[in-house]
Structure formats: C-alpha cells, structure tokens
Amino acid sequence: MSWLTIYFIFEWVLRIVLVLVVLRKPTMPSSKMSWLVVVMFLPEVGLFLYLILGVTHLGWRRKREHKYVLDLASTQSQVGMTEMMAKDKEKGGDVGAKVRDIVEPEQKAMVLQAQSMSGNPIVTGSDVQFIASSKRYVDLLVKDIDEARDHVHLLYYIFVDDDYGRRVVNALIRAEKRGVACRMLVDAAGSRGFVKGHGFGELKKHGVDVHAVLPVNILRHKLSRIDMRNHRKIAIVDGKVAYVGSHNVVEEHYGGQDDMKWVDLSGRYEGPIVWQMQRVFLDDWVFQTQKQLDEMGLFPDAKKVGGVSAQVVPTGPNYEAETFRRVLIAALNSAQHRIVMTTPYFVPDEPTVLALSMAADRDVDVRLVVPKDNNHPMVKLAGEYYYDYLLNSGIKIHQFENGLLHSKTVTVDDAFGLMGSANIDMRSFHLNFEVNVLMYGKDVTQRLRDEQKTYMTYSTLIHLDHWRDRSNWRQFGEAVCSLCSPLL
Template sequence: MNLPSSGTVARVLLALYSSLLLACTSLPRINPDMVHSPIAPVQLDGAHGPLSDERSKAILDRLKASGMETNIFDLHLAIEEALVGSPLTAGNRVALLQDGPDTYAAMLKAIEAARDHINLETYIFDDDDVGQRFAAALIAKQRSGVQVNLIYDSVGTLRTSPAFFARLREAGVMLVEFNPVNPLTARTGWDVNQRDHRKLLIADGRVAILGGVNISGVYSAGSLGSSGKKPKNGELPWRDTDLRIEGPVVAELQKLFITTWVQQKGGTLVPRHYFPPLERKGSDVVRAIGGSPDEPYSQIYATLISALHSAQSEIWLTSAYFVPDPQLLDALKAAAARGVDVRLVVPSSTDSWLVFHAGRDCYTELLEAGVRLYERRDALLHVKAGVIDGVWSTVGSTNLDWRSFLHNQEVNVVVLGADFGARMRAAFLEDVKGSDEITLDDWQRRSVRARVSERIGRVWEYWL
C-alpha cells in the first residue's frame, strides 16, 4: 500500500476517497467443494510452449514426490487452473531476495546487463538518493540505445517532483503516469481509487524482479537478522521480500506490463524484442498472476482462497497490511478448525494507522479459532508472502486487504515445489524469531484506547 506519509497528502486523499460515491465492488465467492470437481489434467507450459500430457504429469508427480505428506496438488491445482488464466510454466529459476539492499543490487545488476529494453513498473519512485541512483542507471541505459519504459503510480509518486520525471523523459525514457490524480491529465477516465501497486522490473524479456520493494530510500537498510545493516537516525529498517526470476514465466510477466501500458494509453512502444525465445533456466514451476480492478474478480484472491481451502498441514502467511474480508477470515478459521497449523506474521508498527488498527479488530476472532499471530519487532514489516504445506509459495505486491484485492493493480507469482518451499519456510521462521507472539489472554487485556482505534479503522476497511 505505502501511501505517502505526508499528513496533508493523506488527508486530501482520504477526503477524495470518502467523497467518491463509487459502487462497492464485491469479492468472488469461492466454493471449497469446487476443488473436488473432476477437471481435465493440469498441463504445464515450457520454454517452447505447452508440454505434453505425459511430460506435465511427470513434472507434477516429481513435485508431489518431493513434498511433505500432502494432497495439495490433487486438491489445489485443478481448481486454480480453472480460476486463473495464466499457465503453470516449468523450467524457471527463482531466487529469494531479502530486503532493499539485496533487491536493489539485483535490480541494478539487471539494468546494467540489459542490451535491448527495460520495463519498470512501480508504485513509489522517490526523488531521493536511491531514486536518483536508479534514474541515473536508467538514463545511462537509454542513452546507450536500450529502450526504457516506465509506469509509475500517480498517488505513490505525489511527493516526487515533476522535474524528476521530466529529466527521464528528456533522456528518451517513455513514461506512463498511472491514473493521474489530476483529472485534466487522465487519458483513460478519472478514477483516483484505482492504483498501480505493482513492483516489477523486466530486463530484455529474460529476467524479472518482483515483490514488495518500492524505489525509495526507506529500504536502504536491511532488517535486523537478514543483512544486519542498521538504518540511520534510529529509524526502523524495512523488512521486505522479492524474487528474481529467469525462464519461460517471464513472458507472462511481460504480458502484464504491456497490457497495463496499452490500457493506460501509453502510446506505441518503441519496437524491441519484448518476447525473445526463452530457454529453460531451472526446475521451478511458476505461475504469474496479475490482479486488476478492471477484471470481474481478483485472480490473486481466487488463487489464495482456493489454496487455503486445500491446505492440509500448514498455512504460514506474512502480510504488511492485514485487513481480511469475511471469506478470507472464514478460510483461515476453517483451516485451523480442521487441524492446519495457521500462523500469521504481521507488523508491530506501521506507516498506516488506519490499516494497522483495522486489521487488529479481527485478532480476537482469529486467536479464539486457534490461529497463531506474531508481531514483527525491530522492523517495519512490508512483506507480502506465504507458504502452504511447504510446497505452495507466493510472493508479490499483494497485501491481505480489501484494497489489494479490489482497487489495485497487483502482481504475484506462485511457486510450486518443496525446495523453494523450504526457503520460504526458513524465511518465515526467521521472522517468527524476530517477533512477539500475541496470546489470547494478553490480547483480551489490551487498552480501551486500542479497542476504539480498531473500531475506527474497521469502518474504513473497504477503502484502505
């Protein structure tokens, strides 16, 4: 989410949101019985297109054999295949990136290595030391003949000076301001409530980096327990997770970027090799999923709910902004009731007061159901990730809140397999180690002021 911290900006936006008499979009109702419906065998794509039924079955059998005792593949894959239009692709290599320093190093390396084009989509692009470093790298590549295309969100960049983007434009970088706050500059109809919350870098159509990190100096320090670097002036470090991906699934991420560019009327892209032949790079099976308020329902939401219904042993989720809708809340409680180990890591402090307290309003209900809650200390938690049964993992820009599922452009990937799942479980346990567990007894003793704050936050949950 990450709205700019300026009090004036926040009040203006809040007034805009409350004054817009917009119809409330609804979330899709996912029927858990759907997972038992007989559906055709799941087919995977590879570097050269769809794999044969036999090859697809062999890969899925290998994934099942390498995982823990679970039937998540039997229960989950078929329903996800029906809900989500993008294919499962084999032959990818996925690297887990922790925090801003690691992610920025990977992004800048990909930018430097680009020889044909760079597509960058981001919510925040600050005009600070980090933003200037990225701007200089992009301008240098543009001047060397590499075409740079940039989509940035209008609300997320409210604090960024127009001169910053003018410098990029003058260097030849093609720019799209997503849903401008100023209605006079809107190209596609004015809707300030719909935001582009994606963080996606694609270099040469071959390497993609995505997750939660914006381009801002607040991510300059690593969270305690990861890179060990401490921020200056006593500020809390930001804890985030991103992925670096190579392989056939990058083409699906490229499609998402270009679709947004076209929908925002960004003009004709400079001809480049946006879809080069992609070779097999590893053994990870990945699905790219884009969420958009222009679609009938959030495919990311539908995928998550179906995975929660299918979970057999573990649901471990980390969310920077946690404001669950009733169906998500019910899915978590139902999983705990059937004996699934449901754990959530959430922030102990935040940059959004309303979101923070709106999410806390449901803690009693979750704790009474047997869900375990942990608050991350010594860091501003900005992670959007989860691992289910040790074999189904997701990382992206999507928070577990109404805004991500209804109002934002988001992008996540699902990675299948025990090897990557083990890395996700290890990262989750590190966050648990750096957290304080909230018990029901302790929570019931919270102050009256905290309870009032929760109720106030909950009133605004749909718009947050």
C-alpha cells in the same frame, strides 16, 4: 416553506436515492452496510465520498476499451508462449507440463482457478533468487540494466529520487545511450514526488519513455474511482530477467522515520516465467499509452534455467472477479499441515477470516506475521479487531518488532508459496492493480519459508489472555475502525 424545511426534505431525498444506489451496487453486504451507515448519518458527506470512492470498477466504455488493448498485448505473449512450449516439447522438455505432473491433488483446483482467471498456465524450468535487502535489490537491478542489450521495462508504485532511485535513473540513462529501449511506469500518487521532481523530466530528456499512471483527478476518465492505484512492482530486462515482489525503488527508511526500517522481499526470476511477467507489464503499458509494442526482443527464446514451476497471477479492477482473494482462499482451503502468512496490512474480509479459522479447525498450524508498528494507524486498528476471533480459533499471531514488515508472502505445507505486491486487505482484494507469483515445489517453498522464519525470529507471539487485557478505549477504536474495513 422555510429553508430549514427545504433542507430537511433535501436530506431525506438524498438519503433515499443513495440507499437505492448502494443497495443496487454488486458488492458484499458488509461493504453496503458501511456505505449505508455513512449515508444515513451524513448524507452530504456520503454523496461526496461515494462519487469519488464508491465505484470500484471500470465504466462500460473503458472496460470495452481496456479489453481491446489487453487482447492486443496478450496476443504476442500467448502466441510466443505456445511456440516456446512446442519447441521445448520437440526437444523432450516439459516447460508446459500438465498440472497433475506438478502439484498435489489438493492444489489442483486452486491452480486451475488461477489459470482460468489470469490466463497464465503453470510453466516449469524457471529459477528464483529471493532478495531481502533493499540495497542488494538495487545493486542487482542496476547490474542487470547495465548489461541490458534490447529493452528495460520498469513498473513501480513508489519510486523516489533518493540515492537508490538516482542509481536506477542513471542506469536507465546509460542504457538509453547504448540504444536500449527503456520504458517506465510509475504510479502517479505513490511516486508523486518523483513525477513532480527533476528525475522524471531528466529521464524524458534522455529518451526514456516514462509515464505516470492513474493520475489523481476527480475528472479522471480512465477509471471511475480516483484512489485506484497501480500497486505493482515489476522490472524486466531483455525478456530474460524479471523482478517481482514488495520492493519499491526507495531507501529502507522511507517516510522519514529512522527507526522504521521497511523490511521487504522480492524475487529475481529467470526462465519461462518471465514471459508471463512481461505480459503484465505490456497490459499496463498499452492501457496507459494506447501504443502496442511489437519488437521481436520482447519475448526471446525462453530457456530452462532451473527447477521452479510457477504461475503469475495479476489482479485488478479490469478483472471480473477478485482474482487474488479467490486464489488466496483456495490456497488456504488446500492446506493440510501448515500455513504461514506475512503482510504489512491485515484487514481481511469475512470469507478470508472463515478460511483461516476453518484451517485451524483441521489442526493446520496457521501463523500470521504482521508488523507491531504500522504507518497506517487506522488500518492497524481495523485489522486488530479480528485478532481476538483468530486467536480464539487457534491461529498464532506474531508481531514483528524489527521494523515495518512489508513482505507479502504465503506458504502452504511444503507444496507451494505465493509472493508479490498484494496485501491481505480490501484494497488488494477489490481495488488495486497487483501482481503475485505462485511457486510450486518443496525446495522453493522451504526457501520462502526460511525467509518467513527469519521474520518470526524477530517477532513476539501474542497470547489471547494478554491480548484481552488491552484497554476498553483500544477495543472501542478497533471496533469503530473495523466498520470502515470495506472502505480501507
């Protein structure tokens, strides 16, 4: 038997085995189809890619282990939250008000779904300050760190030791010298320059407990897929102030492109909602370090400081369901008048596209704001494949022209808004660790929409006729990239 015949048999055996593995994979048919195309045409490449990218969940042993440490981390926050609500009720407050007292009937199903998946109920009495400028974000964060008395917790996907990052590093060192417990997590891939550089070691030298999470290693044991990322951006100071949104700790012109300014939006939160954000950090901390934190100052008495009702919705492969996607679709389905969405990376799945088009069918004014220029060309082309269908459905698409719009927001009617780290793409739906905040009420929704209106001011509205005039080669590229959408 010749080597050519042996190779031919090997390839077909490999194809058959991989086809059976892919078909048994509990994912959407579109994702299976993408894998099958690769496997049938390039079986060796398909095997390699599937081994490092095909498994998007925790192994059974790690899932059991993670559930154990997650429960440990959750006990403090859940018990503390219950005690805080009880104390507030005794004083005649309404921090733990019932859903029916906070949201309209149309949103009740979405709220309960988010609560059942995240374990976080709606809490009232919080306040949020929206921050657009990266400099302003760092100014406020450094000020809060300098005023910290008990602890500082930071978790960032990208942390760069530039002028902004250096200010935060120095603030952490000052806080540690004052006896403040400083803990920091950074994603090993997104912050690889920082992890390998001087700043990471400098923090360790001065006593800051800093760790790189999810190292990129084919033999990594904690998660099956090596490109799973912790995409969250969280900062918590003394359990009283928290930052959540799209800002990383990096200058606006990150990436070396002076004409590509990153445009972000985050919230500085105070009040009872900070406890839920603390819980998310503790989940990640315990998972990474296997160490439980039991300091009394992690969950101080939460005081009502404003009128914002909110709910934190974390998502990631440690959750059984695609939490963010389900909450997003529930939000879209609840819309009666208007939806505005902003995202830097728009690669939707079929249920999301259907929910958007169905909203437009109900005469809901649906607007999508995306950057005209993108730092990931393949992702941009994959997303643009859906524009024709969306435009034809009556959805308005705005292309932001004043930088790389990196803000991730959704507003629905005058009822509620959503802001956080998650994009409208497959990675945020199925793969990455993300965190988002649902905020309820007319005032906070209008304030968030005012930020969205600013983006639309610097955007150009796409017209269907003009869009269809793009070149055949462009359309072909979009179609090819769309086939890879489930893998992006």
